[in-house]
Amino acid sequence: MSDSEDHHFESKADAGASKTYPMQAGAIRKGGFLVIKNRPCKVRICLPRSRLDGCVVEVSTSKTGKHGHAKCHFVALDIFNGKKLEDIVPSSHNCDVPHVDRTEYQLIDISEDGFVSLLTDNGSTKDDLKLPTDDAILTQLKDGFAEGKDLALTVMSAMGEEQICAVKDVGPR
Secondary structure (H helix, E strand, C coil): CCCCCCCCCCCCCCCCCCCEEEEEHHHCCCCCEEEECCEEEEEEEEEECCCCCCCCECCCCCCCCCCCCCEEEEEEEECCCCCEEEEEEECCCEEEEECEEEEEEEEEEECCCCEEEEECCCCCEEEEEECCCCHHHHHHHHHHHHCCEEEEEEEEEECCEEEEEEEEEEEEC
């Protein structure tokens, strides 16, 4: 190879980008995200795994025991279905953390088959999202649409799944 040859690499985040990234278990905090049993979760509490310290604090780990690793006990909720999941991991080991994105779209229509039609930033439509399963969000969405309000929907995506997680009234249509 000669020095005159120029090599340029283009990076495209979507092309083969990983759905998760590694993070040391001891660095994960309450309110952070974590993958438990192959599901993206939000950490609710981190509990110590020690007979000496039984209090629940925001983040704590047990002291090293005879096997040499402090442990982190995570209690988390699946961000899409709300199920509670738990995991115990040595604090020095890596855990998978999901890439979680929130995107806001304008609501165009609600179809009879339970899907929404959304307007993207580039002017195209997104028609592959189902109505939310959360009753409060569903009621707010349907009532606002029926009243002719201009609604912005926040869509959370992680690990190949997407779900409407919030509705905001941005004024009348």
